[in-house]
Amino acid sequence: MSDRFYYWGGLRDLAERMQGTERLMMGCRPYGFHAGNLLSMVAYPLLLAQLVQGRDIEVRFEFQVSFNDIELSRPQYSPQHPYCLAHYGLTTFQSTPDRFGCCSSESVHWQKIIKDHYEVIRQRFPHISVTFTCTSEMLGDTSFFDVLLRTVNNQQEVAAVIQDTCGYGFPMGGCPLAGALCPQCGLADGITCVTENQTVAFFCRVCQRKFEGEFGAFRYWMNHLPLGIAKEAHLRSDLWITGGDYLGNNLYDVYGKLARLFEVSSFFGLQHLISPVVSGIDGHPMHKSKEDAFIVPLDRILASARESPLSELYFTPE
Numbered sequence: 001m002s003d004r005f006y007y008w009g010g011l012r013d014l015a016e017r018m019q020g021t022e023r024l025m026m027g028c029r030p031y032g033f034h035a036g037n038l039l040s041m042v043a044y045p046l047l048l049a050q051l052v053q054g055r056d057i058e059v060r061f062e063f064q065v066s067f068n069d070i071e072l073s074r075p076q077y078s079p080q081h082p083y084c085l086a087h088y089g090l091t092t093f094q095s096t097p098d099r100f101g102c103c104s105s106e107s108v109h110w111q112k113i114i115k116d117h118y119e120v121i122r123q124r125f126p127h128i129s130v131t132f133t134c135t136s137e138m139l140g141d142t143s144f145f146d147v148l149l150r151t152v153n154n155q156q157e158v159a160a161v162i163q164d165t166c167g168y169g170f171p172m173g174g175c176p177l178a179g180a181l182c183p184q185c186g187l188a189d190g191i192t193c194v195t196e197n198q199t200v201a202f203f204c205r206v207c208q209r210k211f212e213g214e215f216g217a218f219r220y221w222m223n224h225l226p227l228g229i230a231k232e233a234h235l236r237s238d239l240w241i242t243g244g245d246y247l248g249n250n251l252y253d254v255y256g257k258l259a260r261l262f263e264v265s266s267f268f269g270l271q272h273l274i275s276p277v278v279s280g281i282d283g284h285p286m287h288k289s290k291e292d293a294f295i296v297p298l299d300r301i302l303a304s305a306r307e308s309p310l311s312e313l314y315f316t317p318e
């Protein structure tokens with residue numbers, strides 16, 4: 001069982017036992033960046049570094065920042081299954097055109113913005129290394145590929161783990177949790193078969209066509225739950241820093257069960273630091289897909305988060 005540390009008290013306890021050389025993983029979907037993301041991805045890691053430094057340790061953390069660009073770009077809402085994992089008609093952030101029109105994709109647009117928020121880490125902690133990696137770039141790693149392969153080839157089993165643990169619903173006929181994108185229409189709406197020697201067959205329901213080729217000839221998508229385990233298999237982090245919104249649907253339990261299923265043993269040595277949920281003007285947690293999400297200057301976030309035992313922080317726009 002991996003250990004969980006909650007909010008400020010957890011952060012303080014962790015800082016007492018860290019060596020200052022650990023690998024810290026924080027990740028997000030590259031399609032927005034609000035105060036809640038800034039808290040878990042920059043402010044909490046920074047506060048942790050400050051406390052460890054306070055023990056007269058030179059902090060040499062490795063920040064592993066990952067962009068989940070192979071997640072599907074829009075969770076489809078269904079009234080029967082509020083958390084339905086339907087994938088019809090969707091594509092990934094990597095394959096979504098930039099809505100602002102200035103970059104090669106939605107993912108690339110947000111990566112630039114998010115990277116800028118880490119400048120403060122470089123200034124205040126020159127010995128902390130920050131690496132940014134897209135999940136699409138991890139596909140070439142054997143450990144990552146193995147989790148993708150197992151997800152594609154054991155869809156029902158993986159779906160059952162998720163459904164039993166967090167109650168996510170699946171549409172009639174089951175729902176894939178990973179696969180190829182159609183080379184013609186770019187959508188995830190199809191059936192994928194991947195073999196051990198990395199040959200891929202994909203049937204697109206939209207184009208009604210079958211495609212075959214080498215693994216590298218396709219783009220891929222993956223649900224965020226198996227994706228978390230695939231990232232851990234590749235990055236072998238010591239600590240994940242995530243927002244408190246993960247607690248609501250038992251997602252840490254899902255991750256644990258998937259790690260067991262995919263035999264990613266490093267997950268069980270992981271520690272989890274959970275940052276407070278950030279709520280906005282309407283009193284509800286900020287969400288990228290909601291209009292009310294906004295950014296708050298880092299110093300304001302640091303001032304609110306430091307010493308706060310609360311599981312939820314509130315901010316109003318400037």
Ligand SMILES: [Zn+2]
Pocket residue numbers: 098100101102103104108109
């Ligand atoms: Zn852009």
Ligand SMILES: [Zn+2]
Pocket residue numbers: 182183184185186187204205206207208
């Ligand atoms: Zn197609």
